[in-house]
Amino acid sequence: MGRYVLLNVIRGILTLLAISVIVFFLARLTGDPIDVLGPENMAPIDEQALRDKWGLNGSLVEQYFAFLGNAVRGDFGPSFKYPDESATSVIADRIPRSLQLGLAGVLLTVLIGIPLGVLAAARRGSWYDRVAKGIALFGQSVPEFWLAIMLVWVFAVQLGVVRTSGRAGWSSIVLPSIVMAVFGIAALLRLFRSSMLDTLGSEYVKLARLKGLPRSRVVWKHALKPAASGPLTFFATIAVRLLTGATVVEIVFAWPGAGLLAYEAANARDFPVVQALAMITSTAIVVMNLLVDILYAYLDPRVRLGQKVMA
Amino acid sequence: MSTMEPVLTVDGLRTHLFTRWGTTRAVDGVSFTLHRGETLGIVGESGSGKSMLALSLVRLTPEPAARILAGSVVLDGTDLLTLSEKRMRKLRGSAISMILQDPHQSLNPVFTVGNQLAEAVHVHRPELAAAAVRERVLDGLRKVRMPAPERRLRDYPHELSGGMKQRIVGAMAISADPRVLIADEPTTALDVTTQQRYLRLLREIQRETGVAIILITHDFGVVAEACDRVAVMYAGRIVEQGPVREIFDRPRHPYTRALLDSRPRRDVRLDRLPSIEGSPPSLVDPPPGCRFAPRCRLAAERCTAEYPELTAVAPGHETACWRWEEVS
Numbered sequence: 001m002g003r004y005v006l007l008n009v010i011r012g013i014l015t016l017l018a019i020s021v022i023v024f025f026l027a028r029l030t031g032d033p034i035d036v037l038g039p040e041n042m043a044p045i046d047e048q049a050l051r052d053k054w055g056l057n058g059s060l061v062e063q064y065f066a067f068l069g070n071a072v073r074g075d076f077g078p079s080f081k082y083p084d085e086s087a088t089s090v091i092a093d094r095i096p097r098s099l100q101l102g103l104a105g106v107l108l109t110v111l112i113g114i115p116l117g118v119l120a121a122a123r124r125g126s127w128y129d130r131v132a133k134g135i136a137l138f139g140q141s142v143p144e145f146w147l148a149i150m151l152v153w154v155f156a157v158q159l160g161v162v163r164t165s166g167r168a169g170w171s172s173i174v175l176p177s178i179v180m181a182v183f184g185i186a187a188l189l190r191l192f193r194s195s196m197l198d199t200l201g202s203e204y205v206k207l208a209r210l211k212g213l214p215r216s217r218v219v220w221k222h223a224l225k226p227a228a229s230g231p232l233t234f235f236a237t238i239a240v241r242l243l244t245g246a247t248v249v250e251i252v253f254a255w256p257g258a259g260l261l262a263y264e265a266a267n268a269r270d271f272p273v274v275q276a277l278a279m280i281t282s283t284a285i286v287v288m289n290l291l292v293d294i295l296y297a298y299l300d301p302r303v304r305l306g307q308k309v310m311a
Numbered sequence: 312m313s314t315m316e317p318v319l320t321v322d323g324l325r326t327h328l329f330t331r332w333g334t335t336r337a338v339d340g341v342s343f344t345l346h347r348g349e350t351l352g353i354v355g356e357s358g359s360g361k362s363m364l365a366l367s368l369v370r371l372t373p374e375p376a377a378r379i380l381a382g383s384v385v386l387d388g389t390d391l392l393t394l395s396e397k398r399m400r401k402l403r404g405s406a407i408s409m410i411l412q413d414p415h416q417s418l419n420p421v422f423t424v425g426n427q428l429a430e431a432v433h434v435h436r437p438e439l440a441a442a443a444v445r446e447r448v449l450d451g452l453r454k455v456r457m458p459a460p461e462r463r464l465r466d467y468p469h470e471l472s473g474g475m476k477q478r479i480v481g482a483m484a485i486s487a488d489p490r491v492l493i494a495d496e497p498t499t500a501l502d503v504t505t506q507q508r509y510l511r512l513l514r515e516i517q518r519e520t521g522v523a524i525i526l527i528t529h530d531f532g533v534v535a536e537a538c539d540r541v542a543v544m545y546a547g548r549i550v551e552q553g554p555v556r557e558i559f560d561r562p563r564h565p566y567t568r569a570l571l572d573s574r575p576r577r578d579v580r581l582d583r584l585p586s587i588e589g590s591p592p593s594l595v596d597p598p599p600g601c602r603f604a605p606r607c608r609l610a611a612e613r614c615t616a617e618y619p620e621l622t623a624v625a626p627g628h629e630t631a632c633w634r635w636e637e638v639s
Binding site: 207211213 | 400
């Protein structure tokens with residue numbers, strides 16, 4: 001098990017290194033930042049000062065290693081848009097707000113999506129199953145921005161039960177987290193329904209019933225646990241997307257999180273902030289995948305030791 | 312052998328499958344009696360309804376397609392078909408339990424063997440403390456001659472061989488001292504030497520516990536080895552039943568006869584094994600007469616018009632054939 005975790009950690013670090021290369025050189029593809037961002041006809045001495053400040057001295061490779069060295073210590077240089085602040089501190093303000101919203105979204109996704117999928121499979125063919133399939137179809141096809149605007153129109157404008165946008169009080173988190181969760185709920189519902197149908201039809205579920213276990217226990221223990229590892233991969237993708245800032249939702253609801261910041265920074269060509277966000281998001285994805293791999297091993301003992309798997 | 316005290320009496324059991332293509336009469340009026348301490352073999356080819364019969368006895372037929380329409384399954388004086396699901400559930404595993412065909416598929420891959428065994432004990436004896444449950448689990452494993460039972464508890468199914476897994480399933484099935492044990496082709500997925508050992512193990516367990524066994528198989532060799540009595544199923548009905556020796560020596564149904572003839576034998580050298588011409592009838596709208604008639608060499612006019620009910624031809628030996636006297 002220790003070996004399994006270690007291998008995954010090493011793989012994660014290699015992935016992050018590769019991403020850092022992409023992030024760094026992609027930003028440079030648009031040319032020398034000085035040409036784009038510095039004033040026209042800048043005096044050479046001013047240009048040199050700017051280069052020193054933004055770490056643009058030396059060859060591209062030297063710059064990359066300087067970038068990498070600083071990034072490891074959490075330093076992505078000063079923000080271009082807010083020159084008095086570092087990119088890291090700009091982001092640090094926003095991340096907790098995105099996390100707050102993302103966590104609410106993830107909770108809704110899990111607490112609604114999984115039970116709906118499990119029950120749909122357990123009552124296959126019933127009216128409940130048909131309704132669940134309808135929810136899945138709706139959730140996976142409705143555009144986020146449209147749903148967001150509709151919810152705002154109904155609940156904020158017409159009924160006036162919540163504010164239209166911004167972040168004030170607990171009620172302001174309700175609509176954005178619902179919008180964020182809808183896609184994930186639909187996806188988990190479908191994935192759990194189909195993997196549960198497989199396990200519910202298995203011989204070991206039949207044997208569990210033959211032992212005299214109540215049907216509910218068989219569904220929620222014997223069928224659910226082996227059914228969970230498939231949808232887990234997809235869940236990780238959804239969770240990272242939600243936790244690192246859902247840009248569309250944050251824009252529509254003017255939620256001052258990392259997603260909205262990414263949008264602003266890209267518009268303002270604030271490269272250090274964009275790079276920092278990209279690296280932090282990537283790190284989150286890598287860490288999430290690592291957690292998922294460990295969770296896999298917990299859910300399916302056959303994964304624990306790659307070499308010992310028998311058919 | 313048996314003291315002829317009936318444990319399970321099945322009468323007129325009828326289980327049909329309702330599908331888009333019509334109604335399949337999978338079990339169509341089956342009656343038999345199982346006595347204490349005996350092993351009854353139920354033989355038939357695939358599709359003869361024997362597995363559906365087994366699932367009907369424990370009321371776990373596939374929903375919603377299958378429905379038990381008529382009959383009774385009386386276990387120690389209680390008709391299982393009239394019980395509520397809640398009461399039926401309490402009898403599953405404790406009064407009547409079952410071993411499934413494929414040991415590789417029967418155990419849940421994500422729970423330890425110990426967990427799954429303990430569960431079977433705990434569900435029927437919730438008052439037992441963890442240590443007592445563990446003791447009973449180990450006791451069960453010893454009954455199935457599992458070497459080093461303590462070490463097995465923390466194993467996952469994929470760490471065990473097929474024969475070991477089937478013994479675990481066996482331990483699970485007898486852990487709550489059932490009166491009746493149904494074994495649905497328990498050795499089909501095992502290799503030949505393991506098969507032999509498993510059948511012997513079932514015999515030993517039976518001698519120790521007095522459990523009555525229904526052994527479902529398509530293999531007359533297994534019947535000869537492990538059963539006291541045998542019932543031959545064809546197209547949803549029992550066509551002949553009786554003591555194993557009697558059936559082997561004096562089959563009184565052409566189908567039984569044909570099945571026995573198509574076995575490979577050591578004492579007779581043949582270029583080709585005889586096989587039964589044709590294929591089993593569709594169980595959707597079967598013909599009114601004997602269902603074997605279209606494939607039967609002895610079939611006469613009466614055979615296709617009227618179904619022959621089971622009639623006694625010798626003590627304990629019944630056959631459903633109009634021309635049984637001509638079968639030899």
